[in-house]
Amino acid sequence: MLWLMTSTHTAYFRSGCSLGELSDASVELVLTSPPYPMIEMWDASFAEQAPGVGKALEAGDGVTAFELMHAVLDAVWAECARVLVPGGFACINIGDATRTLGTGFQLYPNHSRVIQRCRQLGLRSLPVILWRKQTNAPNKFMGSGMLPAGAYVTLEHEYILVFRKGEKREFGEAGKARRRRSAFFWEERNEWFSDVWSFKGIRQELGNGTQRARSGAFPFELAYRLINMYSLQGDTVLDPFVGTGTTMAAGIAAARSTVGYESDPAFEPVIEQTINAAPEAGSARVFERVNAHREFVSRRTEEGKPPQHENTPHGFPVMTRQETELQLTVPTAVRKIGATTFQAAHKPLQLPPWLPGFAAQNTGGSAGRPDEQTGTGNAQLRAAATARAEGNCGQLALPIDD
Numbered sequence: 001m002l003w004l005m006t007s008t009h010t011a012y013f014r015s016g017c018s019l020g021e022l023s024d025a026s027v028e029l030v031l032t033s034p035p036y037p038m039i040e041m042w043d044a045s046f047a048e049q050a051p052g053v054g055k056a057l058e059a060g061d062g063v064t065a066f067e068l069m070h071a072v073l074d075a076v077w078a079e080c081a082r083v084l085v086p087g088g089f090a091c092i093n094i095g096d097a098t099r100t101l102g103t104g105f106q107l108y109p110n111h112s113r114v115i116q117r118c119r120q121l122g123l124r125s126l127p128v129i130l131w132r133k134q135t136n137a138p139n140k141f142m143g144s145g146m147l148p149a150g151a152y153v154t155l156e157h158e159y160i161l162v163f164r165k166g167e168k169r170e171f172g173e174a175g176k177a178r179r180r181r182s183a184f185f186w187e188e189r190n191e192w193f194s195d196v197w198s199f200k201g202i203r204q205e206l207g208n209g210t211q212r213a214r215s216g217a218f219p220f221e222l223a224y225r226l227i228n229m230y231s232l233q234g235d236t237v238l239d240p241f242v243g244t245g246t247t248m249a250a251g252i253a254a255a256r257s258t259v260g261y262e263s264d265p266a267f268e269p270v271i272e273q274t275i276n277a278a279p280e281a282g283s284a285r286v287f288e289r290v291n292a293h294r295e296f297v298s299r300r301t302e303e304g305k306p307p308q309h310e311n312t313p314h315g316f317p318v319m320t321r322q323e324t325e326l327q328l329t330v331p332t333a334v335r336k337i338g339a340t341t342f343q344a345a346h347k348p349l350q351l352p353p354w355l356p357g358f359a360a361q362n363t364g365g366s367a368g369r370p371d372e373q374t375g376t377g378n379a380q381l382r383a384a385a386t387a388r389a390e391g392n393c394g395q396l397a398l399p400i401d402d
């Protein structure tokens with residue numbers, strides 16, 4: 001099959017409080033992480049945007065500062081609700097804050113404040129994901145040590161809040177076909193739709209390491225999963241607090257268009273760098289999914305429970321009928337087509353000739369170890385996945401159809 005699909009990616013360097021460039025009901029997914037109210041690294045940003053924040057903080061009035069900071073975010077959520085299509089999703093990554101100010105230590109529950117506001121805006125609150133961020137720092141415990149009753153538990157998680165605008169999204173005939181192409185694997189469903197995520201051991205595969213750490217960037221994997229879970233290939237994903245552009249990179253990897261808003265223009269070169277690196281990083285992630293699926297099929301076959309369905313575009317075995325039209329794509333290139341607009345090209349993933357539909361594994365109980373089945377093929381796949389884990393995505397030879 002030879003087809004080419006394109007997606008567009010535009011960054012606007014202004015506040016997400018007004019998404020004037022976007023019409024009503026024009027994006028299928030909002031995926032974002034705002035600055036977190038009452039976390040010190042964002043004090044200056046909020047003080048600039050909301051008169052009164054600086055004074056409240058100086059006066060030790062944390063409750064007022066918290067509300068004023070959330071008023072800035074409230075304006076963005078209202079715009080997100082406006083531009084979402086009916087049935088579109090919003091995924092908001094946010095952590096609570098703990099802080100000692102004025103009368104003392106307390107929790108500032110950002111996640112519940114955002115849920116409250118989004119519900120007022122008519123968004124339907126759905127089960128949330130806890131992103132567990134374990135810290136082994138010895139001084140992580142807060143409060144009076146081993147003496148009751150003045151110690152506080154440590155915050156070791158953030159939230160991914162999930163909302164939907166109204167009822168389930170409706171799909172026409174073309175939309176239904178696109179939805180089937182955008183399916184994910186059964187085993188990915190089992191992992192991704194668990195309500196606790198931990199990315200321990202998953203490296204940041206995007207460049208800009210120090211800048212990413214300083215900017216509160218979320219992991220590429222977080223964005224990539226959510227985009228695959230809550231939107232279709234060809235959809236548009238909005239990030240109103242786009243920072244280093246992680247959402248844009250994940251959109252490029254997953255063949256979605258993206259729009260980002262960022263109030264700090266210093267991020268412009270960082271976003272450009274992220275976008276330029278996205279085809280390589282994104283293709284590596286797709287390749288890794290194939291490798292993981294191949295290992296899954298191999299394991300199931302060894303256990304005498306091989307998948308019973310065949311995926312039509314790729315020819316490999318899959319667990320369910322819903323995966324039979326799943327079509328993986330890889331981003332092949334990006335080019336700048338406007339001041340801050342990029343176009344990405346995507347092609348269907350072609351399995352390499354040495355891996356025809358995982359056929360060698362599809363031999364029921366007599367299947368041996370994967371290496372014995374496919375010889376160098378497996379070694380190459382493993383080398384590719386290892387290269388990704390080590391951050392050497394550039395060394396991958398990608399199996400794409402020219």
Ligand SMILES: C[S@@+](CC[C@H](N)C(=O)[O-])C[C@H]1O[C@@H](n2cnc3c(N)ncnc32)[C@H](O)[C@@H]1O
Nearest residue numbers: 015016034035216217218241243244246262263
């Ligand atoms: C938590 S960071 C987002 C990081 C991003 N998810 C990433 O992976 O790089 C929040 C970003 O929002 C930006 N910001 C703050 N207020 C804003 C506003 N009103 N509109 C748009 N961006 C804003 C900050 O400059 C910061 O880059």
